[in-house]
Amino acid sequence: MRHFLSSKRQLPPFINRKIEARLSNIESQLKSINENLNKKGSNLFLYITILGAIVVFLSTFIEKYLIPDAKYKNDYHENNESLYGGK
Numbered sequence: 001m002r003h004f005l006s007s008k009r010q011l012p013p014f015i016n017r018k019i020e021a022r023l024s025n026i027e028s029q030l031k032s033i034n035e036n037l038n039k040k041g042s043n044l045f046l047y048i049t050i051l052g053a054i055v056v057f058l059s060t061f062i063e064k065y066l067i068p069d070a071k072y073k074n075d076y077h078e079n080n081e082s083l084y085g086g087k
Helices: 013-066 070-075
Strands: none
């Protein structure tokens, strides 16, 4: 677009100023959009990391405390006598 402004056919100065003003406005809007997208991208990475940590914590918690240990469950009765006989 700037090449068009410097071509041999010159526009009147007030049109040049309007076009330059609009171009700078569009440029600043694009910079703002780019910055917002960068912020959202880093926030998304943070959210995914936190969600992953929560999943790991919950899976560990469920495995340790909510699901009975299979070895303990299979090897012992409620009265702690071995399934294989005797104490």
